Amino acid sequence: MHNYQQRIAIDMDDVMADATGRFVEWIAERHGVVIERHQLRDEVLQTLGVPYAQLRKWLWEDGFFRYMQPMPDSQKVMQELVKKYEVFVVSAAVEFPQSLREKVDWLAEHFPFIDWRYIVLCGHKYMIQADYLIDDHEKNLIHFTGTPIIFTAPHNLHLQGYERVNNWAEIGERFL
Amino acid sequence: MHNYQQRIAIDMDDVMADATGRFVEWIAERHGVVIERHQLRDEVLQTLGVPYAQLRKWLWEDGFFRYMQPMPDSQKVMQELVKKYEVFVVSAAVEFPQSLREKVDWLAEHFPFIDWRYIVLCGHKYMIQADYLIDDHEKNLIHFTGTPIIFTAPHNLHLQGYERVNNWAEIGERFL
Structure with a gap:
């Protein structure tokens, strides 16, 4: 810690x-x-x-989560973020039991520098104690006790009232 | 919430x-x-x-976690706990990727009244914001920000300095 x-x-x-x-x-x-x-x-x-x-x-379905592409610049920016911050990957994955292992395997492939101890597969996220939460869903951001930051996705363009990042380059500018 | x-x-x-x-x-x-x-x-x-x-x-190994027995009285006491408290099941399972689905399936079988949103599969637990953590490992209790409670297991009998419960009947007495 x-x-x-x-x-x-x-x-x-x-x-x-x-x-x-x-x-x-x-x-x-x-x-x-x-x-x-x-x-x-x-x-x-x-x-x-x-x-x-x-x-x-x-x-x-098997394989849906396992073969996603990492978002542009995410690996490069994340690699710097974990040097400066304590980063937890927090995914509301428990609803999809087959996705749990796929997500851990996906992270091991694309983000091998993230230790398993910093991976959280959950449902609700409001009980996570952190300074920031970067998420694309308002349901996760709205009850978060730290500073919520919305990551732009087609389904959240209309959302107002949150600090917003549009991509990983902007996460880098904001935090690094 | x-x-x-x-x-x-x-x-x-x-x-x-x-x-x-x-x-x-x-x-x-x-x-x-x-x-x-x-x-x-x-x-x-x-x-x-x-x-x-x-x-x-x-x-x-496949099956190690899937076919454990529920602890004596755990189901009965848990069913009452969830009526009175907001209960999160928090398991440091990510180290064992094959266990993730087994644990969710195990909970669905033995504790079907626990909603998936209240299941957390993680590594560290110190970033969980809660009033109490009931756990058998000091490594999880020591940095917890709420009240830690140790649940007796053969490997923790020597531990001092924590409130202790020896079984689920004692959890019931403590919380219900």
């Missing part, structure tokens, strides 16, 4: 891992519908005949 | 789940050595020719 360091909790899906890209990929493969990343919003998906309620089942 | 409730974090192995009993079972099955629960301490295991360093490999 490094009490002299500030602690940052960082979400996985759509922050470290490109969940949006994974949906776009499977929508193309499985439905033959090619969409842009910004179209991954239910109001658009409905009009394209691939409602999110249907896609959501993929979250319980 | 129920701010009016006190929050209790509760460990799994050797608190909710009988890890000691599981070791005793596998030592008998695999080494033909029958030991008593209180003998599961390295100084005793060494003399019996089954050093803990050897047994510890089982923690990475």
